[in-house]
Amino acid sequence: MDHVDATAPADEEPHARVEGDQRPDDEVSWDDGLIARRVTEGGPPREAPARGTTSGPPAPLAYDGPLRSRLDALRELVGLSRARLDNxxxxxxxxxxxxxxxRRKLSGQHTVVAIAGATGSGKSQLFNTLAGVPISETGVRRPTTAAPIACSWSDGAATLIDRLGIPGRLRRRPLQSAEAEAQLRGLVLIDLPDHDSAAVQHREHVDRVLKLVDAVIWVVDPEKYADAALHERYLRPMAGHAEVMIVVLNQTDRLPAEATEQIxxxxxxLLDEDGIALGEYDEPGATVLALSALTGDGVGDLRETLGKIVAERGAAARRVSADxxxxxxxxxxxxxxxxxxxLSEEAREEFSGRLADAVGATAAGEAAERAWLRSANRACGTPWLRLWRWYQDRGGPQTGSLPVRRQTDAEATARQRVEQAVRTVSDQAAAELPTPWAQAVREAAVRGSQGLSESLDELAEQAGLPPGRPPRPGWWPVAVLVQAAMTLLQIVGGAWLVGQIAGVLSPNLGVPVLLMLCGIVGGPLVEWGCRLAARGPARRYGQEAERRLREAAAxxxxxxxxxxxxAELLRYREVREQYGRIAGVGVGR
Structure with a gap:
């Protein structure tokens, strides 16, 4: 059958027919830039340019609540993930x-169905049979169909066809009986180029339009129904779209009945192996039919199936849901x-403990305890021992090269401990995450760790020992007075003995010796008792200093x-919840 030119003489323009008007079939015209094909006796098919629209714009498509919820979740998911995942x-x-x-903004009264197939499968012939008039070119030359052609059974589909990128010269209207037209009212049928065409542009048309239509009719023939290119490139990837698919075995007129059933x-x-559910026994899935577009055998079943799809007006929403x-x-x-x-509480505590160790919280607590004990010894010790310690402290070296070098080494070790703590906690947080989100968690930890060692050092200085001496308990003044009394007894006893030796005082060794012995023995005893009594307060003072430093580090x-x-983990949980709404499954926490 020869291809029909897309232009027609003006004097051949048919008379207008308003949709629903009971005028003869030879008085028709259509809106939306669609061109009505008509067959006249003794001449080739002609085209008539469109007239103005006869009705208002059709109502837009409406999605039900669950589908709207899934789309909202997908939109939220994409928004939350843009900064974490690549485009x-x-x-x-x-x-x-x-x-x-x-699609939601366009007509909800129309259903866009594409006819796709391989070279020689007879899809254009089936397209013409459904339209009731030769629209798409058929013939031996391959490829025959070079661009998508649209045929609409009712008005108001212009914006839908515009979305497919089909120009006005490739838009048609069927010419058939009123009964057939009413059965498919709202159908927009698209004849696609061959999906296995040698021309790259043809295959690009197929791939582009297949993403935009509401349903697909796959036309296969007895020779190429098992073609790997069809199954691997199209059917298998679109297995989830089974509910908006019709698979038609064409050219059954070439086969005996038993061969048709076997094929x-x-x-x-093969469709089951592709993962495509078959809509048998009223179950949701793809419809499989056998027909002959040449003889018309079985075309009525396909027309009836299309009529049901168009009448229920749910193919567009099902297509979006499958997408x-x-x-x-x-x-x-x-x-x-x-x-x-x-992150578990145990992991958080472990991280805080590592930082406390890096900042030297334990050592600071021990130092605070020792400082408290030294202060107690100074206050409650014997004057002679304090004088000896003062002399040692005064004569000892204040600093040197070795201590400075040890301080530098300690700072380097502390920095390494901080870095190790950050790596450990980030690995624990990212352990169960997918790679992109695990990377985001690690990057957040690394950004936060910059300058962490310096901040910990500053906190250690602020949260360390307070300036001045440690606080003294209430019994210290009593101990100081007792120690002073012991010292005074030694001095009085000693002066008494000196006075007796000098002859100033009368000889009496018992009393001064007893006084001196009381002072000599009592002073260390008081110091020893104070040291025992100071252990508890010193330990608590050290623990308090360690606690402050640990809390500051934490x-x-x-x-x-x-x-x-x-924050990254919370963002992932939020996105994961949205993904659960999209996928229709619970994802846990």
Whole structure:
């Protein structure tokens, strides 16, 4: 059959017919830039340019509550993930959102169905048979169909066809009986180029339009129904779209009845291997039919199936839902994680403990305890011992090269401990996360750790020992007075003995010797008793100093590292919850 030119003489323009008007079939015209094909006796098919629209714009498509909720969740997921995942990972999800939004604004009264098939499968002939008039070119030359052609059974589909990028010269209207027209009212049928065409542009047309239509009719023939290119490139990737697919075995007129059934069974087996659910026994899935577009055998079944799809007006929403399912499957590797996502309390305490060790909290507590004991010894010790210690402290070296070098080494070791603590806690937080989110958690921890060692040093100085002497308990003044009394007894006893030796005082060794012995023995006893009594307060003072330093280190680590890591984990949980709404499954915590 020869291809019909897309232009027609003006004097051949048919008379207008308003939709629903009972005028003869030879008085028709259509809106939306569609061109009515008509067959006249004794001449080739002609085209008539469109007239103005006869009705208002059709109502836009409406999604039900669950689908709207899934689209909202997908939109939220993409928004929360843009700063964490690359654009390529989110490209398909973003495309689904864009296409779903664009389709929702267009007619909900129309269903766009594409006819796709391989070279020689007879899809253009089936297209013409459904339209009731030769529209798409058929013939031996391959490829025959070079660009998508649209045929609409009712008005108001212009914006839908515009979305497919089909120009006005490739838009048609069927010419058929009123009964057939009423059965398919609202159908927009698209004849696609061959998906296995040698021309790259043809295959690009197929791939582009297949992403935009509401349903697809796959036309296969007895020779190429098992073609690997069809199954691997199209059917298998679109397995989730089974509910908006019709698989048609064409050219059954070339086969005996038993061969047709055998091929249909084998075709169903291949579709099952592709993961495509078959809509048998009223179950949701793809419809499989056998027909002959040449003889018309079985075309009525296909027309009836299309009529049901168009009448229920749910194919567009099912297509969008299947696209959301496919996007969820593609995103699963970056949102599927174990149930133990997050930092345990044990991990947080371990991190705080590592920082406290790095800042020397234990050593600071021990130093504070020793300082308290030294202060007690100074206050309660014998004057002679304090004088000896003062002399030693005064004569000893204040600093030197060795202590400075040890301080530098200690700072380097502390910095290494801080870095190790940050690496450990970030690895624990990212252990169950997918790679992109694990990387985001580690980067947040690294950013927070910058300058952490210096901040800990400043906190150690602020939270360390307070200036001046440690606080004294209430019994210290009594101990000081007792120690002073013991010293006074030694002095009085000694002076008494000296006076007796000098002859100033009368000889009496018992009393001065007793006084001196009391002072000599009592002073160390008082010092020893005070040292025993000071252990408890000194220990508590050291523990308090260690606690302050640990809390300061933990607060600094929490603000700089744990809080940013927790924010990333919270963001992931939020996105994961959205993914659960999209995929229709619970993802846990």
């Amino acid at each position: 390529q990972t989110l490209a398909e999800a973003a495309r689904v959102l864009d296409e779903a939004g664009a 249909l069974d084998d075709l169903r087996r 959301v399912d496919a996007a969820a499957v593609g995103l699963r590797p970056v949102y599927a994680a174990g149930q133990g996502v997050g 607060s600094c680590g929490r603000a700089r590292v744990l809080d940013p890591v927790a």
